[in-house]
Amino acid sequence: MEPALYLIPVTLGETEYQKVLPEYNRKIILGIKNFIVENRRSAIRFLKLSDSSIDIDSLEFLELNEHSDLAKISNYLDPLLKRKLPMGIISEAGCPAVADPGATVVEIAQKKGLKVVPLSGPSSMIMAVMASGLNGQSFAFNGYLPVKPNERAAKIRQLENRAWNEKQTQLFIEAPYRNLKMLESILNSCRNETRVCVAAGLTTEQEFIRTLSVAEWKKTNEPPINKVPAIFLIYRG
Missing domain, CATH: 3.30.950.10 (Tetrapyrrole methylase, C-terminal domain)
Incomplete structure (x- = not known):
């Protein structure tokens, strides 16, 4: 799987995954072990919704919200930048980085010349x-x-x-x-x-x-x- 920062949309509410998100997204999710999320608990719920077989204990989560230390955010992309591992951003609802704190990480990724891949989903x-x-x-x-x-x-x-x-x-x-x-x-x-x-x-x-x-x-x-x-x-x- 290509090393990149994948922007992973989520459902807008209590909606069937298959109704609003393509199968391609699920395949991408299964190839990622490092996630930047707005809320760890809701991100885990979404990942389990996308595929119930996902081993949550094998994943790493970094939270990005109003409580995050801005001085540390630039290090969030180290798995991608230093180890060439694909990473994913998951918002609370809809598309990451649109009216969403994920925009901060995407800005850093662009400045560092990293590849950013927006996936299809509901906005x-x-x-x-x-x-x-x-x-x-x-x-x-x-x-x-x-x-x-x-x-x-x-x-x-x-x-x-x-x-x-x-x-x-x-x-x-x-x-x-x-x-x-x-x-x-x-x-x-x-x-x-x-x-x-x-x-x-x-x-x-x-x-x-x-x-x-x-x-x-x-x-x-x-x-x-x-x-x-x-x-x-x-x-x-």
Whole structure:
């Protein structure tokens, strides 16, 4: 197996592995012994989901998250850099290095001239754009918005202006338990003509995707998005 840093996507929730991930990924996983993961426990669950015969005790895991020592991260790639061993990055959900701490390691790998191989898998951001009916030619992901209501409302209006003036779809996320508050903020902050898509629980049994104008959202029942991972998208009417 070629020595490289393999970016291994995972399921977005309680979804059958075969439904969203190709068999090729499983073959790559079986050839890797050194993993950089956001959370060791969830990474092990995913590896067992991909192949129940995997010997977890034979694997090495390095955690990369908000608690990691930044000074040590540059050494995470030593198995690949010094011993020419293939390595894999596993995120908590979806694709590594996209709105994910794995980006730090990928940056280091590129600077060191190491080969980086992104594997195919589900990306909630791309899938949300695909299903939204909004502009898929020009879009921007903005991560989390401010938590304080006034600051959040100001940021939403700023993104709405970009959506109208630049004809660019604006994407952002929120902690799942605050989804309904976020939708309320959007509806209170945006003009009635602005289109809003809520894409929640993608690829799972809880999947909900709907695009309406702000005026139309105000007339609908509360969507089933509480405590479900979601992407919010806004675009001009």
